[in-house]
Amino acid sequence: MINTFNFNWFLENCLPFIYKLRNKIIVIKYGGAAMQSNHLKMQVIKDILFLSSFGIKLIIVHGGGPVINDWLQRLHIQPKFKNGIRVTDGPTMEVVEMVLAGKINKELVNLINMYDNIGIGLSGKDAKLLLASNMFDDSSNLVGNIESVNTNLLNLLLNNGYIPVIASVASSYDLVTYNINADIAAANIAQALNAHQLILLTDTPGILLDVEDPSSLQKEINIDDVNNLCKKNIIAGGMIPKVQSCVTALMNQVDSTHIIDGRVEHSLLLELLTSERIGSKIVL
Template identity: 75%
Template sequence: MSTFNFNWFLDNCLPFIYKLRNKVIVIKYGGAAMKNNHLKAQVIKDILFLFSLGIKVVLVHGGGPFINDWLNLLNIEPKFENGIRTTDAKTMEVVEMVLVGKINKELVNLININDNIGIGLSGKDSNLLLASNMFNDSNNLVGKIDSVNIKVLTLLLDNGYIPVIASVASSCDLITYNINADTAAGTIAQALNAEKLVLLTDTPGILLDIKEPDSLQKKLDIDSVQDLCEHNIISGGMIPKVQCCLHALKNNVKTTHIIDGRIQHSLLFELLTSDRIGSQIVL
């Protein structure tokens, strides 16, 4: 719309605002959508708008393209298996440097331009995320989350802050692990009994044909998603995304969404309008 239509806003958005007010939404942000600085700033503005409506927002981020850039600069080959980054010791050092030292602080700075409400964390802070080795392989430091310290998150949310969490964690014996950001967001959403888990991705959502945007599935239940996985229609990097959605739905999260973070205001369209813009997965 070229001009703001107040009646349209009242009719379409207010019911969603009332429903989400004082509820917790966990948003995972990552992928190529983070590389466009203008778009990144707009995503943060949209998050701040949701916050201004009384919605409690937790932002969990990855940063795969940035990690790949730094690995290539250091002549370390990025490797993946089933959408999960294979992480040896050298790769882990780069992952932590990029996620915690660079991306996390950039996002926090964007949030704090207008108000001092962004708090940057990694899974290591206050043992927010305790992890162990997913594959029992000391040469592959991919972690699974064993526990979430919701006390620190509840403290921040109840006092008007937006936690911004980098998906790095450590174990009880102080080994640092790379946590898939989708999985981290899903596990945090479960621990907080979040109203919604939203994954901002590089695709429109779940497609029956990846070459056909019109094949977008706007609403699916768990059985439908599992059937698509079994027939390899959902594959590659989309697998951990849908798996974390399914697991979240089975563990106290009301609804999950996979949306295209490259589209301006996609977050607001998905959460505050009936047409939505991505794929919603429900029980």
């Protein structure tokens, strides 16, 4: 239906959702395969611009794990992860910042501005957008927890029709640069702004009871069931920070959180503008 435009179908199915979302803030965490495929990347950007054209206020927070891994390996640095979070020593942090803020961020902004001059590229260092402290006791592991978000800057941009595109790198009061997991960064930004929705674009259909069975997708799941799935290791690895981010956002005034498959064309539109949806919606 989305690929072959049907105006009557659009009026009947999509416009009610658009009216409800107008002037609402939606934070989109963008990463995974949808970022690696040029075709999917263009589709995501076009869908974001489509939503923005109806007065929906959008913020993009991006990761870039596969590209970071590629550059680390080129420099003979072994990527390491623990519970879905990248272990980040000094040399790794330099590569993370270079790739996220210097390469991926500017590519995404450039794609937006090909169609409309409303993309603004930022890292957490700009105007102290994200201030962080160390997540761990080990000061050599430069993974951060966000302590504050400069909502004045974001609201200024949103209220003037811009789309902030944010690389998940943060500074600190002692000027240390921290790597912030992009799911966690998106959740913190969403709750700081009292956003209407947090959407995580990922490489799975959503929360599955069986990773080998797409039909086990949980279209709607509450926090208690999410916690039980984590305890049973059904939710594990890179999904842990995603669901934890959604839970944290929900408990801090974000109205709804969604994990959707960025490999599906127009997944954003299908999740936001149709009653069927395609991903997992986590609720209180």
